[in-house]
Amino acid sequence: MKDREQNDQQSLREELAELSPRLLTLKKQGDGLLPPPPGYFARFEAELQDRIRAAETVEKPQRKAPWWQEWQQRLSWLLQPQPVLVLASALVLLAVGIWLFQNPVTEQSANTFASLTEEEVDAYIQANLYAFDTETIIEAVGGYGSVDVSLPAIDLQDEEVDQYLDELMKNMSTGDLEAIF
Amino acid sequence: MVTDHEDANDVLQNTFVKVFRYIAQFEGKSSLYTWLYRIATNEAISFLNQQKRKQSTSLEDGDGLLAQQLRADSYFDGDQAQVRLQQALRLLPEKQRAVFNLRYFEEMSYQDMSEVLETSVGALKASFHHAVKKIEHYFKEYEG
Numbered sequence: 001m002k003d004r005e006q007n008d009q010q011s012l013r014e015e016l017a018e019l020s021p022r023l024l025t026l027k028k029q030g031d032g033l034l035p036p037p038p039g040y041f042a043r044f045e046a047e048l049q050d051r052i053r054a055a056e057t058v059e060k061p062q063r064k065a066p067w068w069q070e071w072q073q074r075l076s077w078l079l080q081p082q083p084v085l086v087l088a089s090a091l092v093l094l095a096v097g098i099w100l101f102q103n104p105v106t107e108q109s110a111n112t113f114a115s116l117t118e119e120e121v122d123a124y125i126q127a128n129l130y131a132f133d134t135e136t137i138i139e140a141v142g143g144y145g146s147v148d149v150s151l152p153a154i155d156l157q158d159e160e161v162d163q164y165l166d167e168l169m170k171n172m173s174t175g176d177l178e179a180i181f
Numbered sequence: 182m183v184t185d186h187e188d189a190n191d192v193l194q195n196t197f198v199k200v201f202r203y204i205a206q207f208e209g210k211s212s213l214y215t216w217l218y219r220i221a222t223n224e225a226i227s228f229l230n231q232q233k234r235k236q237s238t239s240l241e242d243g244d245g246l247l248a249q250q251l252r253a254d255s256y257f258d259g260d261q262a263q264v265r266l267q268q269a270l271r272l273l274p275e276k277q278r279a280v281f282n283l284r285y286f287e288e289m290s291y292q293d294m295s296e297v298l299e300t301s302v303g304a305l306k307a308s309f310h311h312a313v314k315k316i317e318h319y320f321k322e323y324e325g
Contacts (some may be wrong), residue, residue, distance in 0.1 A: 008290045016285075020318060023285070025265075031286055032263035038187075055198060096273050117203045 046120065118174045125169075125177055182225035184267055192228050196221040216297040218283070222297055226275045244283055269319035273312055280305055281312040 014025035065073075116124075183189050199220050207216055240267045270278055279298065284305075291302045298305065 004290075005288070008288050011290070012284065012288050015309075016313070019310060020317050023313060023316065026266060027285065028261055029260075029262075032260070044193070048194055048201075052198055052201055053192055 121174060121177060134161075182222070182279060188228065192221070192225050195224045195228070199224065211296045215293050218289075218293075218297040219244075219299075222279050222283070227281060229275055229301060244300075265320065265323060266316065269316040272313060272319060277308050277312050280308045283318075284309050 013024060013027075016027060183192055196217070200217065203220075207213070211219075270281065273281060276298070280294065282296065283294050284291075289297070291305050293307050294300075295302050300308075
């Protein structure tokens with residue numbers, strides 16, 4: 001071992017003598033470093049152990065979680081209330097509510113209508129006759145009733161048409177009126 | 182590699198923390214001596230890179246700063262030429278500085294250096310040769 005060190009030193013000196021005599025001279029003078037303070041290596045061991053313990057304490061919580069814990073975290077994230085998702089759900093519910101309000105369910109309307117008596121229906125129609133669109137009345141009665149509601153092929157005034165409709169309404173049965181609604 | 186006693190202490194502690202952590206992975210393909218040197222050299226280079234990122238001083242300012250630090254360092258007893266050598270070493274890239282330090286100060290053989298730095302012997306000889314030439318050039322510039 002000592003022979004090897006001497007060989008290394010010798011080869012370095014030869015190399016420096018060839019490359020840079022100045023550095024060889026500096027080398028012979030020493031590197032200018034003083035030895036460490038007394039007791040340095042005795043304290044070093046204790047300091048090192050403290051540092052290793054501190055590093056282990058910091059690193060323990062950073063260990064990689066097993067795969068099932070990662071999935072559990074993702075699932076719990078999905079179950080947590082997310083403001084954007086809550087807002088989107090509320091908007092969807094609001095839109096559905098508005099649509100239902102504007103388009104009431106036909107079956108429900110039919111059930112409500114079926115609970116009325118014929119007299120009540122007649123009274124309602126008479127009271128609100130002018131609220132119905134003429135074309136709708138003609139179309140509905142023509143499609144469902146047995147009464148011929150086709151208009152004569154002549155030019156009629158509005159008053160004549162109204163009179164014609166009045167006569168037509170008088171001839172309509174309750175069933176025909178139900179079919180309109 | 183580092184010029185300050187406290188910096189050297191930090192690097193040494195980091196080195197032994199790594200040794201403690203990875204000793205089980207030491208396969209004995211190289212000698213323990215070169216394995217320890219490899220870790221120490223890597224730690225020193227990492228430390229210098231960190232220092233470089235923190236500091237924003239120019240090379241000229243750094244020269245003056247280094248000279249002041251060395252004169253104030255109670256563990257450095259070098260003369261002006263030694264200070265000048267340390268200033269010249271600052272100009273070398275970290276890897277080349279490691280090559281120079283291992284060869285010049287540690288008097289390590291090229292074969293061992295090859296294991297420590299994982300570089301071919303030929304490349305190490307060339308790197309040391311260039312490092313010496315750069316240092317010579319720095320000395321001459323300073324004198325001239």
